Amino acid sequence: MQQPIDGVLEAPYVMEYTYRRSLGPVMSAFFTALRDGRLLGARTASGKLVVPPLEWDPETGAAIAGLEPAAEEGVVTAATWVAAPEPRHLLQEPFAYALIQLDGASTAMLHAVACASLEACPVGTRVKLVWSESRTGSLRDIRCFEPVN
């Protein structure tokens, strides 16, 4: 570690501001549904289901055709291991961060998978959603996913 030099001053410079966000009609409906224990995806004009939803079709920029319930089960398409979770992590036991493509969805979503090891969660593993008991309208309303035996 670098030692301070006599006579040379330094000071912390903290910039902080609490921003606000207006979510608009699509993402407001998505987060409200999470609070109510329902997962929604966005159906695009070309028939794809984007989960979590986006306001506009990422391929064409067109407005989405509508929101509809997404499946609560799917498969892992990629995963990495969190060996030493920090207090701010979703789970306090070692877990996998995974991209999960829900049944019927065209895109994968990132979330935690509660499993014993990365080897226990290879690509193709079937997982299902576990809801949090108290929900506030946030992605943490999904507690995690867990392998389906």
Place this chain on the structure above:
Amino acid sequence: MKQRCAVLGIGQTHHAAKRGDLSMSGLVREAALRALDDAGMTFDEIDAVVMGKAPDFFEGVMTPELYLADALGAAGKPVFRVHTAGSVGGSTAIFATHLVTSGIHKRVLTLAWEKQSESNAMWALSPKYPFSPPTTAGAGGYFAPFVRAYIEFTGAPEHIGWQVAYKDRIHALKNPYAHLQMPEITIDMVKNSPVLWDPIRYLETCPSSDGAGAMILVSEDVAEASGKKVAWVHGTANRTEAILYPRRNQVLPQAGSDCAKALYKEAGITDPKREIDTAEIYVPFAWFEPMWLENIGLADANDGWKMVDSGDTMLGGRQPINPSGGVLSSNPIGASGMLRFLEAAHQVRGTAGEHQVEGAKKALGHAYGGGSQYFAMWIVGAEKP
């Protein structure tokens, strides 16, 4: 050989203190779709997108041009971000114009925005640096001394500021998109409003707004094939100077007058006082109207305030200034310059609605930013240049 460029589509949001009904992407989308609709086009036909806004930390979204690309149908297209502080809406339109005049693209969507309800410009403009006392001044505190200096130099009476503030709010009543709608406004209300930063009174300041403005800029062949009335770009100019240097004139910055001179030269204007029918200039504090009139040569030195006093700058006057209600009636910071530019285009297309200046053939759009450092201007005309 430079190609001609025309404004084919114009769109803006309904500006408000808080557009809580829309996300950031919904906000830019509202302006973009209105511009496309006005041009009779869809996103598919757009070649490139040029976006501007104030610094990223206003809303705390880094590189928002990428985040907002989906909302603007920009996937797979060139997307550019322009960054010149408060003048950015103007510089953005100029950059987009150059993509057309250089012959690179034929149909460019240009858009600028700010969502001040998700941000705090006062905070963003006055960070507390270590070893220095915080100024907590914001823009008003920064510019107030220059307003005071202008008054001292020119001997302008105090009521000039009240008059500009009143005039722009009366103009705004004719613009359905304007944020402030104050049918009850009187000169006495301005006069009796509290002093925020001497000599600037509350009603002599701009509001804080959510909003976006957009234009579809096209090449000559596209403009002609459309069969629509367009605004032709006659000239563009940008100039920038440092915020502090010895003998800097902060009231009438050299970058502003140099920018105007370059603009008039390119647009073939020799007598701007007579050849320009109306101008939309960036006036966030009322006194900046007479100051900028002098800075860009629409009034002689020390005479800007007399032009205001005579009523020349009101709708129906000799050279109406900010017929849309200007920044004093809507200030989505990054978008404010774009709004000046697109309102100038409305005037020469004859599509300004109730705030139309009758028979306007040439109009000037002006934007400034930073500590009166960044300038962007254009002149648009009803006829080809």
